Amino acid sequence: xxxxxxxxxxAALARKIDEVxxxxxxxxxxxxxxxxxxxxxxxxxxxxxxxxxxxxxVTNN
Amino acid sequence: MRPNGRSxxxxxxxxxxxxxxxxxxxxxxxxxxxxxxxxGAGPIGMTAALALAKEGIxxxxxxxxxxxxxxxxxxxxxxxxYYILEQLGAVAPFLEKGLGWTTGRSFFRGExxxxxxxxxxPDEKFRPMYNLQQQYIEQFLWQAVEANDLIETRWQSEIxxxxxxxxxxxxxxxxxxxxxxxxxxxxxxxxxARSQLRTMRGHRLKGENFxxxxxxxxxxxxxxxxxxxxxxxxxxxxPGGTVLIHKQPDNIWRIDYQLEDGESTEDALREEKVRESxxxxxxxxxxxxxWELEWWxxxxxxxxxxxxxxxxxVFFVGDSAHIVPIFGVRGLNNGLADAANIGWxxxxxxxxxxxxxxxxxxxxxxxxxxFDVFANASKSARFMTPNSHGWxxxxxxxxxxxxxxxxxxxxxxxxxxxxxxxxxxxxxLAEDPSFxxxxxxxxxxxxxxxxxDFLSDRLGKxxxxxxxxxxxxxxxxxxxxSDNSLTVLSLAHPSAVSDKFAADARSVYxxxxxxxxxxxxxxxxxxxxxxxxxxxTFRKGVL
Numbered sequence: 001x002x003x004x005x006x007x008x009x010x011a012a013l014a015r016k017i018d019e020v021x022x023x024x025x026x027x028x029x030x031x032x033x034x035x036x037x038x039x040x041x042x043x044x045x046x047x048x049x050x051x052x053x054x055x056x057x058v059t060n061n
Numbered sequence: 062m063r064p065n066g067r068s069x070x071x072x073x074x075x076x077x078x079x080x081x082x083x084x085x086x087x088x089x090x091x092x093x094x095x096x097x098x099x100x101g102a103g104p105i106g107m108t109a110a111l112a113l114a115k116e117g118i119x120x121x122x123x124x125x126x127x128x129x130x131x132x133x134x135x136x137x138x139x140x141x142x143y144y145i146l147e148q149l150g151a152v153a154p155f156l157e158k159g160l161g162w163t164t165g166r167s168f169f170r171g172e173x174x175x176x177x178x179x180x181x182x183p184d185e186k187f188r189p190m191y192n193l194q195q196q197y198i199e200q201f202l203w204q205a206v207e208a209n210d211l212i213e214t215r216w217q218s219e220i221x222x223x224x225x226x227x228x229x230x231x232x233x234x235x236x237x238x239x240x241x242x243x244x245x246x247x248x249x250x251x252x253x254a255r256s257q258l259r260t261m262r263g264h265r266l267k268g269e270n271f272x273x274x275x276x277x278x279x280x281x282x283x284x285x286x287x288x289x290x291x292x293x294x295x296x297x298x299x300p301g302g303t304v305l306i307h308k309q310p311d312n313i314w315r316i317d318y319q320l321e322d323g324e325s326t327e328d329a330l331r332e333e334k335v336r337e338s339x340x341x342x343x344x345x346x347x348x349x350x351x352w353e354l355e356w357w358x359x360x361x362x363x364x365x366x367x368x369x370x371x372x373x374x375v376f377f378v379g380d381s382a383h384i385v386p387i388f389g390v391r392g393l394n395n396g397l398a399d400a401a402n403i404g405w406x407x408x409x410x411x412x413x414x415x416x417x418x419x420x421x422x423x424x425x426x427x428x429x430x431x432f433d434v435f436a437n438a439s440k441s442a443r444f445m446t447p448n449s450h451g452w453x454x455x456x457x458x459x460x461x462x463x464x465x466x467x468x469x470x471x472x473x474x475x476x477x478x479x480x481x482x483x484x485x486x487x488x489x490l491a492e493d494p495s496f497x498x499x500x501x502x503x504x505x506x507x508x509x510x511x512x513x514d515f516l517s518d519r520l521g522k523x524x525x526x527x528x529x530x531x532x533x534x535x536x537x538x539x540x541x542x543s544d545n546s547l548t549v550l551s552l553a554h555p556s557a558v559s560d561k562f563a564a565d566a567r568s569v570y571x572x573x574x575x576x577x578x579x580x581x582x583x584x585x586x587x588x589x590x591x592x593x594x595x596x597x598t599f600r601k602g603v604l
Contacts, residue, residue, distance in 0.1 A: 006468070010472060017454055018451035025451070
């Protein structure tokens with residue numbers, strides 16, 4: 001994936017989050033993760049990503 | 062704005078000159094007619110005047126002020142602009158005073174998440190970016206303008222009217238001693254974002270205003286940090302906001318911070334409020350020493366442009382034609398590129414080296430560049446000042462992820478200004494699909510180190526044909542013997558340069574006076590190069 005692809009995905013996600021609305025965005029993102037996990041197929045890698053994404057979460061946000 | 066007790070032009074480090082209005086007795090002896098009238102003696106107007114003078118064209122520049130623009134305003138001068146200044150013979154003081162830089166650092170809640178380097182290396186003559194206050198930019202351009210016999214500047218002279226004539230336009234000029242008319246064949250409106258000429262001609266800027274507002278404040282302090290642009294996302298000083306910090310010459314630091322939605326602009330611009338905000342930003346960067354407030358202002362991110370940068374004999378140049386968001390430092394740099402573009406084209410038409418149709422390429426080329434800037438700047442603006450839940454959530458997720466995953470930090474890379482590629486212009490030729498690689502038609506010519514100098518040093522004053530075969534070069538020289546506006550360069554093949562241009566021994570690149578590539582041929586002949594040269598200078602039937 002190149003930089004432009006990543007930028008496009010970033011923009012598509014931002015737009016979709018706005019489209020589904022703040023109240024539904026958590027559900028939407030959880031569904032998206034399950035879909036991507038299923039497509040990825042490597043359970044270990046997905047679990048690593050879960051840890052990676054939860055790192056550096058700042059509590060005061 | 063300046064601190065209480067200091068006037069608009071009372072700077073901590075810069076002495077603003079005072080320019081008298083034209084002496085009425087002197088002026089009455091001068092002819093109120095010129096091939097080109099330039100309205101506005103800011104950086105864009107002066108650059109346009111110098112670009113015309115380079116082609117031997119006389120101009121008269123009008124400005125309603127008695128000195129330079131107040132404050133440091135635009136501070137980042139990009140590499141392509143240094144080439145423009147060099148071609149105008151004005152780059153020396155810029156090189157001496159400007160602070161060159163290549164590196165940017167981004168921080169999220171105090172932690173560094175990204176360090177980016179802009180493209181640079183031994184093949185580059187200039188650094189990707191230089192920081193220099195706008196009043197120095199104006200002063201250095203003024204030194205060149207003042208020394209040029211082909212440019213006359215009339216300060217304190219306001220244009221109050223314009224009407225078309227059969228061979229140009231008639232301006233009504235007002236100065237302290239009265240009103241008079243001035244006849245010009247061509248007019249360059251370089252009178253800035255609030256252009257009076259644009260209003261007088263009945264035109265409007267169209268586009269979008271973004272929500273984000275920023276305060277820019279300059280402070281003087283002994284702060285020990287290299288010339289590296291710092292971006293602070295969600296810092297303690299501005300929770301949820303963004304702060305940018307730039308070093309400038311004379312110990313001046315630019316602090317640029319976003320206002321929150323609820324903050325009133327008026328309140329944010331109060332001196333004590335600015336001092337308070339600066340104090341908290343300095344705490345974020347661990348600066349505890351003393352500092353002095355120099356100047357501050359506010360801006361918002363707009364993407365506004367005219368539909369056409371040309372209206373008959375009037376060309377709109379710089380901010381009068383378009384307003385771009387500040388992200389990516391494209392306002393001044395884009396304006397300088399406008400000025401250089403119209404300067405060489407109008408110069409070539411007026412001195413008979415090009416057909417008048419060349420002028421039709423100004424608006425499409427520079428509007429294309431403007432819209433490219435808009436696209437890049439909108440992307441930056443959405444990152445720097447996200448204006449909805451979705452964009453903010455993605456931005457915060459990216460920054461948070463970047464703390465542990467460098468790929469995400471790349472999304473915070475601001476992608477600084479690069480020169481626009483004029484690939485669909487009447488003043489460039491069709492692309493030759495046989496090239497695999499090399500700079501495309503319309504692109505700015507890539508620089509290359511030669512033996513002790515650079516490729517750009519060897520270009521001619523007009524167009525240059527880059528050849529990679531001695532015989533072919535000789536044939537082109539013979540074919541254009543009567544025309545000294547085309548320089549033919551014979552470069553080695555194979556060599557580092559021929560690799561960079563993906564050139565075969567029979568390849569030729571035709572480079573315009575502004576260093577953009579007019580056309581290229583993988584297998585060239587002298588005839589096809591000359592024909593291409595005549596085509597992009599609209600001289601068919603002239604020669």
